[in-house]
Amino acid sequence: xxxxxxxxxxxxxxKFPFELKKQSSCSxxxxxxxxxxxxxxxxxxxxxxxxxxxxxxxxxxxxxCAVTVTMQAQKEAPPDFQCKDKFLLLSVVAPDGATAKDIxxxxxxxxxxxxxxxxxxxxxxxxxxxxxPVPEGSEEGSSPRAFSQENGNHHNSSFDxxxxxxxxxxxxxxxxxxxxxxxxxxxxxxxxxxxxSRAGGxxxxxxxxxxxxxxxxxxxVKTT
Numbered sequence: 001x002x003x004x005x006x007x008x009x010x011x012x013x014x015k016f017p018f019e020l021k022k023q024s025s026c027s028x029x030x031x032x033x034x035x036x037x038x039x040x041x042x043x044x045x046x047x048x049x050x051x052x053x054x055x056x057x058x059x060x061x062x063x064x065c066a067v068t069v070t071m072q073a074q075k076e077a078p079p080d081f082q083c084k085d086k087f088l089l090l091s092v093v094a095p096d097g098a099t100a101k102d103i104x105x106x107x108x109x110x111x112x113x114x115x116x117x118x119x120x121x122x123x124x125x126x127x128x129x130x131x132x133p134v135p136e137g138s139e140e141g142s143s144p145r146a147f148s149q150e151n152g153n154h155h156n157s158s159f160d161x162x163x164x165x166x167x168x169x170x171x172x173x174x175x176x177x178x179x180x181x182x183x184x185x186x187x188x189x190x191x192x193x194x195x196x197s198r199a200g201g202x203x204x205x206x207x208x209x210x211x212x213x214x215x216x217x218x219x220x221v222k223t224t
């Protein structure tokens with residue numbers, strides 16, 4: 001912000017978003033610091049390139065006025081994006097009750113002890129469309145979206161493999177449990193036959209049952 005005895009100017013430089021073959025605008029705010037009427041006038045070193053609205057006016061005491069500056073569409077950018085154009089704002093105390101119609105060409109002349117404040121403002125160009133950063137992985141020829149899709153397919157394949165393995169293990173566990181249940185039933189039958197046998201002797205049937213019991217126990221231990 002630039003400030004003087006009569007007005008404050010904000011901002012202190014004119015920043016234009018620059019894009020070839022397109023108009024661009026920026027604004028500044030003039031604030032009257034006094035209890036008097038203040039007249040202002042805006043000049044530029046390149047009047048054909050810029051349009052200032054309003055380029056002259058009256059700022060009432062303790063109030064503000066907005067000025068819009070429009071740059072005409074440009075066919076080429078200046079070297080290094082540096083602009084040499086300048087603006088000059090003139091301000092002077094005006095008679096009480098003055099309006100824009102009362103501003104004449106001699107109001108801003110420095111004579112008879114009249115104080116005319118001058119502010120110089122430079123022009124700054126800002127790229128309207130700065131280059132966007134290159135996404136990671138673009139050098140390998142794959143876009144972020146494609147990379148995401150590839151990852152998604154990989155995760156889906158891994159999930160299917162895991163689910164297939166879980167299903168297989170579940171089936172094997174169920175089969176083993178059924179087999180164990182069948183073996184327990186057969187063992188229970190053998191136990192009952194043994195209890196029926198007499199303690200005094202070992203019959204042929206008893207010997208066979210003992211052998212079958214050994215085979216079944218061995219098989220049960222192996223499957224478990």
